Each structure stands twice: as C-alpha cells, then as structure tokens.
Amino acid sequence: MRFDIIIAGAGPVGCIIAQKCAAILKWKVLILDKRDHIAGNCKDEYKHGVLVHTYGPHYFRTSNDDLLEYLSQFTEWIPGKYFVKSKVGKKLYPFPINLDTLELFFKKNFDSDSAQKFLDTKKVRNANPQNSEEFVLSKVGTELYKSFYLGYTLKQWGMHPKDLSPSVCGRIPIRFNRDSRYVDSTHQLMPKDGYTEMYKKMIAHENITLMLEVDYFEARQKHESKYATVYTGPIDTYFDYSLGKLPWRSLEFEFREYKQEYKQECVQINYPNETPYTRSVEAKHITGQKSDNTVICNETPVDNGDAYYPIPHKSSQDLYLDYEELAKEETLNKHVYFAGRLATYKYINMDQAMESAFEMFDRIKSTHFDK
Structure with a gap:
C-alpha cells in the first residue's frame, strides 16, 4: 500500500504530525506502532475502576497559547492539581x-x-x-x-x-515564595477524559490509517510513502546500533489498589532516600475521578526495558551526535525525519515534544507541499 506519509509511532509527536498532515495537507497518512495502543507513554487506562497513567504521571503544562488552542479541538480540560x-x-x-x-x-x-x-x-x-x-x-x-x-x-x-x-x-526550580505547584507554566491542565481519549479524537480522520502491534522495520517493506516518513523511536534502533547502543534509563511500575478514597495527600510523593522506588503516584488527585477506592503506582528506575530517558552524559551525547549525522543523511536521501524525545535523544517535557511536532510538520510542509 502507498501513503503520502508514514509515521512510526502513535505517541504525542506522531499523532500531532499525522493530524496536521491529514487535515491541512489532505495527505493519506499511515501511523504504525509496535504497541497495542496509541498515546505513547501518555497512555491512561482503568485499573480496579480507577483511571491511572500507565507509564508514569504526565502533567500537561504549557505557556504556549497556540499549543493549548490546538489541543482544545480534541478535549475539554480540568484544572491540573500538580502538587x-x-x-x-x-x-x-x-x-x-x-x-x-x-x-x-x-x-x-x-x-x-x-x-x-x-x-x-x-x-x-x-x-x-x-x-x-x-x-x-x-x-x-x-x-x-x-x-x-x-x-x-x-x-x-x-x-x-x-x-x-x-x-x-x-530543571527543578528553587522558589522564594509559597507557590507549592510542581511547575510554573501559565496553563496547568488535564484532559477531562484522559490523554488516550484526546489522541483518539486527534487521529479520528478519514485520511489516517492506524496499525497497532506492527513493527515499523518490517512494515516498511510492504508500505511506501510518497513524500516522507517520520520516525519517533530510538535513533540507535533505527540504524541497527551500527555505532553502538545509546544508554537509556527505563522504569518499572507497580500498581496497588486501596479500599479508601485517597491514600496520599497529593498526586506525587518523592522518596529520595528510604525506598528503592523514586516516587508514588495517586492519579485520582489530577483526574477528578470520584470513587471509594484508589490506586497507587510505585515507580522504580531500572537499566533494562523500554527506553524512557536518555542519559544526560557527555559520552552518550557524543554518540548521539554521531547518529545525528547519519540521520541527516537519511533525511536528505530518503526523506526520513527524526522527531520526538527518543529519536532526538533529548530529555524534554511533554509540551516541548508537542511543540517539536509543530516544527516538524512545518518543515515537512515547506519541503514537500509548499513547493
């Protein structure tokens, strides 16, 4: 099958680029994801009847009015009680x-x-x-x-x-006031029905085809893109680790149900010293959900598993820069664009990732459509 653009990854960056290509350029878009769901690490789901964040807490915040206006097409909002x-x-x-x-x-x-x-x-x-x-x-x-x-x-x-x-x-501020919010951004909100529902509405377009549980590297043998491909996975994986493996930090999540309305006094408690896990998260504080039970997620960083965080060390950054040179050649010769935290090996917030999707769409539009 042939599409105008193929997007590897149904996370925030992939979904935003897909929606814009489908709605603005009227392109036929194929989104592929190896997981069985959309929304990437922003996915939320129900456990024990409680809406939780599957891959750790995601606190939407932005000072970018244009970004908020764009996302508001696909969701209503509730206040983000990020304490x-x-x-x-x-x-x-x-x-x-x-x-x-x-x-x-x-x-x-x-x-x-x-x-x-x-x-x-x-x-x-x-x-x-x-x-x-x-x-x-x-x-x-x-x-x-x-x-x-x-x-x-x-x-x-x-x-x-x-x-x-x-x-x-x-990244962590020191405040000389009594502002106890976790972040400083102008807009601190949560999608009323959750992130997964927001992205589901975002890509519900007749020009978008979604394929889940599909490996991009196998699928690209069967599907062609007329103009471009956007890759949002780990950059070293794309090049089959030809220069060596980039170091990533992963996470393990343990969900526990409690037969009480709330277990914690706020959404997140950090444990810098005593426990093997770094934080416990009670998503009910930010979802606005009412229930007689609650779910706590304990989050433990590990070396092995899905790539979550690029390691901010000089040696890893130097290796990434070598991969970036390969990526530039791939973009020039094959029109493959690398976008998102994993593909650019950057430790960035969700709103920054979304803004990068805007920038990538503009780049693709100016290169393959405006001409």
Whole structure:
C-alpha cells in the first residue's frame, strides 16, 4: 500500500504530525506502532475502576497559547492539581523547594529576602558548575542537596550527580515564595477524559490509517510513502546500533489498589532516600475521578526495558551526535525525519515534544507541499 506519509509511532509527536498532515495537507497518512495502543507513554487506562497513567504521571503544562488552542479541538480540560511532596525522614516537604519547605526543614521563619540571605550562607560558591552536584550545591548547599537531591538522582539515573550534566537538576526550580505547584507554566491542565481519549479524537480522520502491534522495520517493506516518513523511536534502533547502543534509563511500575478514597495527600510523593522506588503516584488527585477506592503506582528506575530517558552524559551525547549525522543523511536521501524525545535523544517535557511536532510538520510542509 502507498501513503503520502508514514509515521512510526502513535505517541504525542506522531499523532500531532499525522493530524496536521491529514487535515491541512489532505495527505493519506499511515501511523504504525509496535504497541497495542496509541498515546505513547501518555497512555491512561482503568485499573480496579480507577483511571491511572500507565507509564508514569504526565502533567500537561504549557505557556504556549497556540499549543493549548490546538489541543482544545480534541478535549475539554480540568484544572491540573500538580502538587508534589518529598519524604525526608518522617516528614513530607513541599517540592520543588519553596519558603514552606525551608521553614519546615530548618525550623526557621522566612520571607523571600531572609530565605535568600540564609541560603547564601549555605551555598558552595561556584560560578561555573560543571555537573549536577556542583550546580545544586551552588544553589542550596550541602544539607538540602543530601536530603532532597542526591539519593533521588542516584536512583533515577543510576549515576552520581557529579557524573551528570548541570541541566539534569537544573530543571527543578528553587522558589522564594509559597507557590507549592510542581511547575510554573501559565496553563496547568488535564484532559477531562484522559490523554488516550484526546489522541483518539486527534487521529479520528478519514485520511489516517492506524496499525497497532506492527513493527515499523518490517512494515516498511510492504508500505511506501510518497513524500516522507517520520520516525519517533530510538535513533540507535533505527540504524541497527551500527555505532553502538545509546544508554537509556527505563522504569518499572507497580500498581496497588486501596479500599479508601485517597491514600496520599497529593498526586506525587518523592522518596529520595528510604525506598528503592523514586516516587508514588495517586492519579485520582489530577483526574477528578470520584470513587471509594484508589490506586497507587510505585515507580522504580531500572537499566533494562523500554527506553524512557536518555542519559544526560557527555559520552552518550557524543554518540548521539554521531547518529545525528547519519540521520541527516537519511533525511536528505530518503526523506526520513527524526522527531520526538527518543529519536532526538533529548530529555524534554511533554509540551516541548508537542511543540517539536509543530516544527516538524512545518518543515515537512515547506519541503514537500509548499513547493
């Protein structure tokens, strides 16, 4: 069969590009995915009658009005109650660190100015931190680093913070106010009926054909694309690991039902120190669902399994750059475009991935349609 474009991957990036190609360019689109579902790692489903996030929590946030307007074609919204706490010892602290966290931890009263002056006495002076450990120490000092960051980072990445780039822990803000939200973005929302339903509506177009449980590398022998192919899987897999395997961090999820309305006081609790898992998630806090039972998901990072997180280390980045050169040749010679977190080996948020899909669509349109 022949299509105008083939898209390998039915996650957020693949679905957005597919919808735009089908609706705007009027192209015949084929979406392939090796899994048995759409929405990629944003998939949600019911377990014990409770809507949960299958592959860990996904908190939609954006300050991009155009992105929100686009997605609103396919979903209604409810407020995103994204509140996270970190368990240190026997206490739960608001996280990211804010004035309330500092007051609970140091047993002192602070306002914005006094908190900044206090942390100035704790910081390890470093104008040019070279790794995540140096970065955090330069912001909050040793006590907070050891309590909130060190153990969590060791578990999350299987690497010491001193071996990771500053950007890893740099993603987490330090607030000198009492804002206890997990993120700062202008719009913090949840799709009213869940992510899977949103993407189902997004690709419900007569020009889109969806094939699940299909391996792209086998299917491309049977299906041709007239203009382009978009690949959203791991870039090293595409090139059959010809330059070596890129390191990825994976996750294991353990779901437990509890016969009570809520088990936790917020959607996510981080465990930087005591447990083998990094966080426990109770999705009911953000789905708006009402039920007499609840489900908790404990999330444990592991080395083996599906690729979730690219390892932010110089050696892995150098290897990716070599693969990127192969990808450029593939785009030039075969019109295969590499998009999304896995294909570009980037640790990015969901809204950033969606914005990259917009950019990729514009690139494909200008190259193969506008001319």
